[in-house]
Amino acid sequence: MPHSHDSHAPAGCQHHHGRQHIYIYSPSGAVRDKAAFKRGVARLQALGHEVEIDPDALASHQRFAGDDATRLAAIHRAAASGADVALISRGGYGLTRILPGIDYPALARAVEQGMRLVGVSDFTALQAALLAQTGAVSWAGPALLGDLGCPGEPDDIMLACLDDLFTGQGEGSGWRLGRDKPLADGRPAMPDGYIPQATLWGGNLAVLVGLLGTPYFPAIDGGVLFLEDVSEHPYRIERMLTQLLLSGVLARQQAIVLGQFTDYQLSAHDKGFKLQSVIDWLRAQLQIPVLTNLPFGHVPTKVLLPVGARVSLSVEGRDALLYWGHVH
Incomplete structure (x- = not known):
């Protein structure tokens, strides 16, 4: 039987040999907790990664991280960024209503070139749509605020899994x-x-x-x-x-x-x-x-x-x- 996650990545181990370019963007709900946002970015930087923040990551319109056009542009900037990982700031709601405006071939090309799209919750809408439209693979995983920007220490298993993704070690x-x-x-x-x-x-x-x-x-x-x-x-x-x-x-x-x-x-x-x-x-x-x-x-x-x-x-x-x- 192939080894399970725990046996090859002790919870909380930091390998540090996968410096990643991580692009942070906000395709769904507005970021209200700026402190959590800063903590999340600082934690990724402390792990040795290069963090690029989308210009509209902290935009706000009603409950959304900017109006529909703003959030569509953010998704397309993330796809064009050449980053190793595009990570959402948070979920909430907002992706379903802009699904018709997304350039799915552009996202699929980014994935083909090695970009990992990572998110949870409302991000399910983009993941399902991308799969339905192109067959491209994305990753269900953490969001910046809730998981990396939490007040205490981030979860060891989540960090080890994220590190596996960064280093290409994740097998299951x-x-x-x-x-x-x-x-x-x-x-x-x-x-x-x-x-x-x-x-x-x-x-x-x-x-x-x-x-x-x-x-x-x-x-x-x-x-x-x-x-x-x-x-x-x-x-x-x-x-x-x-x-x-x-x-x-x-x-x-x-x-x-x-x-x-x-x-x-x-x-x-x-x-x-x-x-x-x-x-x-x-x-x-x-x-x-x-x-x-x-x-x-x-x-x-x-x-x-x-x-x-x-x-x-x-x-x-x-x-x-x-x-x-x-x-x-």
Whole structure:
């Protein structure tokens, strides 16, 4: 079995042999926390990287980082920058409404020349659209403010994964599955198995579902779909999963991998209906595995995942491994 992430990159190790040109831009929400922005930039510089900041990274129009034209221009400047990594300042909302204006071939060319586009949350819209329009691979991973600009120390595993991306060492991510009871029909919740080849895709559930029926929703058959969300009550998560289910998307995949679903409030009205109820219900609807506990989402500990890349997935007991080292 290929080694999991932890075995070759001790959490928090800094290799320092991958000085990167990192371009910071703001395609979604306005940056309100300037201190976090500065901390994030300073941390990247302290790791030895060259940080280039887009001229409109701190622009503000309503809730957005500048009006639509400003943010489109920022995306295209990032693509033309020649940087090794284009990293978003933050998510929020704002990409979906400008998807028709993005020059996808220009982004795909930048990726072909070695640029890694990295982001999370609202960035799912651009990642899905890029994949649907060109097949180019981008990276689901940290954002500058929330992950590198956090008040305390950034998460060790996130930093080690980021370093792997910088140095081209990243080959996969291993994690521990949740402890789930067998299904009603006796099937194990997460059966042992191996998927030799699948396209990895997904991201933020709400953002992805918002693209259904548009030219920006990837038509992926036999994929591994990963999902996360924040501040969505389990019934809303279930309703969005139902939309993917009823539209035939879920049954066409080889596996569904659930990341972290955080920051929601249950109420007395729920009477025991919780996130696990949604997971149990989803498993009952599908013949494919639904895996849990992927360290990805609106949480400090997040792995980096290549959206649109060919991966293999293995499950052995409570150990799961997504592996893409063979892709390069």
